[in-house]
Amino acid sequence: MNNFRQHVFAAAAALLVAAAQPALASEVQTELWDGKRALGHIADLLRFTPRSMEHPGHQETIDYIKAAMAKSSADAVMTQSFIVNDDDGKPLHLTNIIARFQVQNPRRVIVATHYDSIVKAYRDPKTPDAPMPGANNSSSGVALLLETARVLSLLPKPEIGIDMIFFDGEEGPKSLGAGDPTWHPLGSPYFVAHLKDFYPTQLPEKAVDFDMVCDSDLKLRPEPSSIASARLEVTKFWSIGDKIAPGAFVGKSTSYDIADDHTALQGAGIPSFLVIDFDYEPYFNTTQDTIDKCSADSLQTVGRTLLQYLYAP
Numbered sequence: 668m669n670n671f672r673q674h675v676f677a678a679a680a681a682l683l684v685a686a687a688q689p690a691l692a693s694e695v696q697t698e699l700w701d702g703k704r705a706l707g708h709i710a711d712l713l714r715f716t717p718r719s720m721e722h723p724g725h726q727e728t729i730d731y732i733k734a735a736m737a738k739s740s741a742d743a744v745m746t747q748s749f750i751v752n753d754d755d756g757k758p759l760h761l762t763n764i765i766a767r768f769q770v771q772n773p774r775r776v777i778v779a780t781h782y783d784s785i786v787k788a789y790r791d792p793k794t795p796d797a798p799m800p801g802a803n804n805s806s807s808g809v810a811l812l813l814e815t816a817r818v819l820s821l822l823p824k825p826e827i828g829i830d831m832i833f834f835d836g837e838e839g840p841k842s843l844g845a846g847d848p849t850w851h852p853l854g855s856p857y858f859v860a861h862l863k864d865f866y867p868t869q870l871p872e873k874a875v876d877f878d879m880v881c882d883s884d885l886k887l888r889p890e891p892s893s894i895a896s897a898r899l900e901v902t903k904f905w906s907i908g909d910k911i912a913p914g915a916f917v918g919k920s921t922s923y924d925i926a927d928d929h930t931a932l933q934g935a936g937i938p939s940f941l942v943i944d945f946d947y948e949p950y951f952n953t954t955q956d957t958i959d960k961c962s963a964d965s966l967q968t969v970g971r972t973l974l975q976y977l978y979a980p
Contacts, residue, residue, distance in 0.1 A: 695974055700815070717799065728782050762835050785952050800954065
């Protein structure tokens with residue numbers, strides 16, 4: 668009986684030790700990442716359209732993200748609220764949402780997206796003043812992070828601490844993104860201006876920003892500013908993705924820089940890159956950016972790549 672108890676205790680101790688050890692990239696159960704679950708988040712978020720500043724759907728989106736993240740293994744889910752005046756002096760109320768995993772780990776990576784949406788479908792040839800659903804721009808990035816957070820809760824901890832940031836105000840003061848000639852993100856520059864609130868002694872090692880990642884014809888190209896800032900990380904991410912879904916990750920970069928929330932992080936000295944399928948015609952910022960244009964397989968491709976990347980050495 669004593670030998671049996673010793674065997675049981677030894678086995679249990681071994682399991683506890685194994686659970687405490689960081690998982691190797693080769694051991695990550697990427698199949699836990701479910702594209703259909705992620706697509707469900709997009710369906711939920713579309714109920715809040717428009718999800719723009721100063722609209723009811725904006726706060727509903729904040730509440731939705733916070734509730735979903737509260738179910739994850741994040742050590743803390745924090746909000747960073749602030750006010751920015753638009754060009755006419757009208758105050759805009761913004762909130763960045765930051766979920767921190769392994770908050771005591773000094774080594775950190777930022778995984779980011781934005782949750783605010785274009786307020787109206789300014790590129791729509793028929794109804795440019797109608798609400799823009801934003802299934803791809805911006806619900807897809809939110810869905811990606813929420814499903815990743817769920818799966819992280821089922822896996823051993825990676826070697827690096829993760830800060831998931833849901834930026835507000837990426838579409839600019841008028842919530843028209845590229846349709847506004849004075850466009851500039853609001854949430855990510857504010858976060859960068861207050862980096863020491865979260866990183867008092869050491870900056871994150873790297874950051875990856877996601878935007879428009881559910882296109883059914885997924886073709887992801889790195890953009891030049893990402894390569895200049897984080898070439899090794901871009902190479903690593905695209906290499907992992909190419910093994911998961913050959914053809915979705917295109918090695919040739921775009922011929923132009925794409926400004927997004929990663930731009931402010933780059934300016935702060937954090938190696939940062941953007942994952943985006945910017946070729947989304949004819950649906951980009953029109954009333955046709957709806958869930959039927961999204962693919963669970965595309966979301967799953969990007970999500971499983973991200974998961975593997977977070978556990979890569």
